[in-house]
Amino acid sequence: xxxxxxxxxxxxxxxxxKCLDSLAAQSLDKTHFEIVLxxxxxxxxxxxxxxxxxxxxxxxxxxFHLIQTNIxxxxxxxxxxxxxxxxxxxxxVDDDDWVSFNYLENLLAVADKDCVVEANVLRIDEVSGHSxxxxxxEAFAKNQSVSKLTFFGCxxxxxxxxxxxxxxKIIGDDRFNRDYKxxxxxxxxxxxxxxxxxxxxxxxxxxxxxxxxxNSASRxxxxxxxxxxxxxxxxxxxxxxxxxxxxHYKFLFFISRIIATARKPFLKHYE
Numbered sequence: 001x002x003x004x005x006x007x008x009x010x011x012x013x014x015x016x017x018k019c020l021d022s023l024a025a026q027s028l029d030k031t032h033f034e035i036v037l038x039x040x041x042x043x044x045x046x047x048x049x050x051x052x053x054x055x056x057x058x059x060x061x062x063x064f065h066l067i068q069t070n071i072x073x074x075x076x077x078x079x080x081x082x083x084x085x086x087x088x089x090x091x092x093v094d095d096d097d098w099v100s101f102n103y104l105e106n107l108l109a110v111a112d113k114d115c116v117v118e119a120n121v122l123r124i125d126e127v128s129g130h131s132x133x134x135x136x137x138e139a140f141a142k143n144q145s146v147s148k149l150t151f152f153g154c155x156x157x158x159x160x161x162x163x164x165x166x167x168x169k170i171i172g173d174d175r176f177n178r179d180y181k182x183x184x185x186x187x188x189x190x191x192x193x194x195x196x197x198x199x200x201x202x203x204x205x206x207x208x209x210x211x212x213x214x215n216s217a218s219r220x221x222x223x224x225x226x227x228x229x230x231x232x233x234x235x236x237x238x239x240x241x242x243x244x245x246x247x248h249y250k251f252l253f254f255i256s257r258i259i260a261t262a263r264k265p266f267l268k269h270y271e
Contacts, residue, residue: 001032001033001034001063001086001087001088002032002033002087002088002089002108003028003032003033003034003087003088003089003090003091003104003107003108003165004033004034004036004081004085004086004087004089004090004091005023005033005034005035005036005090005091005092005093005104006036006038006078006081006082006085006090006091006092006093007019007020007023007035007036007037007038007081007092007093007094007095008038008040008074008077008078008081008094008095009037009038009039009040009046009077009095010039010040010041010042010072010074010077010095011041011042011046012039012046012050012095012096013096015095015096015126015211015213016050016095016096017053018098019093019094019095019096019097019098020035020037020050020053020054020057021098022098022099022100022101022103023035023093023099024054024057024062025101026099026101026102026103026104026105027101027102027104027105028104028105028108030060030061030062030063031061031063032104032108033063033087033104034063034064034065034085034086034087035062035063035064035065036065036067036081036084036085037050037064037065037066037067037095038067038068038069038077038078038080038081038084039066039067039068039069039077040068040069040071040072040073040074040076040077040080041069041070041071041072041073042072043068043070047066047068050066051066054066065084067080067081067084073178073181074176074181074184075175075176075177075178075180075181075184076176076178078092078161078176079175079176079178082171082175085168087168088113088167088168089107089108089111089165089166089167089168090165090166090167090168090171091104091107091164091165091166092161092162092164092166093162093208094162094210096211096213097162097208097209097210097211098209098211099119099207099208099209100205100206100207100208100209102205102206103119103206103207103208104165106119106202106203106205106206107119107164107165107202107206108165109202110200110201110202111165111167111200112167112198112200113167113169113170114167114169114170114195114196114197114198115167115196115197115198115199115200116157116158116164116165116166116167116170116196116198116199116200117164117165117199117200117201117202118140118143118154118157118163118164118199118200118201118202119140119163119164119165119201119202119206119207119208120137120140120163120202120203120204120205120206120207120208121134121136121137121140121163121207121208121209121210122134122137122207122208122209122210123136123137123209123210123212124209124210124211124212125212126211126212126213132212134210135156136156136157136160136163136210138156139154139156139157140157140201140204143157143201144201144204149198149199149200149201151193151196151199151250151252151253152250152252152253152256154199155253155256155257155260157199158186158189158190158193158253159185159186159189159260160185160186160189161185161188161189162185162208162210163208166192169195170192170195170196171192172192172195174188174191174192175188176188177237179233180230180233180234182222182230183230183234183261183264186234186257186260186261187234187237187238190238190241190249190253190254190257191241193249193250193253194245194248194249195248224265227264227265228265230264230265231261231262231264231265234261234264235258235261235262238254238257238258238261239258242254
C-alpha cells in the first residue's frame with residue numbers, strides 16, 4: 001500500500017459524497033491507495049449511509065475502510081486514521097473538500113521518504129461556485145518559480161496538513177494535539193518538521209479544492225479573549241517543542257510560527 005487517504009468526518013452532509021467520489025475516481029491504480037474514513041462523535045444513520053454509498057466502489061476494487069469512534073474531534077479522528085493506515089505515505093482530506101482526478105498520482109510521482117509534496121489549492125465558494133482569494137493559492141503560485149524551496153519560503157504550506165503527501169516515517173510517533181480545536185494543523189506540522197529534509201511541489205493542475213462554508217470552524221467569529229488565550233497556549237506549545245529538540249528544528253521557521261500565532265487575536269477569522 002503506497003498511500004493512505006485519511007478523511008475525518010462528523011455528522012457529514014451531502015458534501016461528503018463529492019469528496020468520496022473524487023477519491024474513488026483517482027487516476028492512480030486502486031491497488032496503490034486506500035481510503036480511511038473516521039466517523040467521530042456520531043454513528044447512525046451516517047455509518048449505514050456511508051457504507052451503502054461506497055459499496056459499489058468497493059465492488060470495483062476500491063480499498064475503503066470506515067471506522068466509527070464515539071469520541072468527537074478532528075484531532076482524535078486523524079490520530080485514529082494514522083494508527084489504522086497501512087500506506088507508506090499519508091494524505092489528509094477534509095470531508096467537505098475534494099481533489100482533482102490526478103491528485104494522488106501526481107503527488108506520488110515526485111514523492112520521497114524524506115520530503116513533503118505540496119499540491120495546488122483552490123478555494124471554492126459553495127454557493128456561487130466561484131474561486132476565491134486564498135493564501136495557499138498565492139503561496140503555490142509564488143513558489144512555483146523558485147528553484148530551491150526553503151522552509152521559511154514554504155511556511156504557508158506548513159500551516160495545513162491537507163493538500164500534501166506526507167511520508168509515514170516523517171510523522172513517526174507524533175500525533176495531533178487533542179487540546180486544540182483551532183491551530184492544530186499548524187502545530188502538528190511544526191512538530192514533524194524536524195524530520196522533513198525537503199519540500200517539493202506538483203504541477204499546477206494537481207488541485208486540492210477547499211469548500212468555503214460559512215459555518216466551518218475557521219470561519220466562525222471568536223471573541224478577542226478566546227483568541228488571545230488560544231494564541232498564548234499555542235505559542236507555549238511551540239516553544240516547548242522547540243526547546244525539547246531545538247537542534248533539529250529550523251529556527252527561522254520556529255520564529256515564523258510564533259509571529260503568525262501572535263497575530264491571530266487580531267484577525268476576524270481563524271485560518
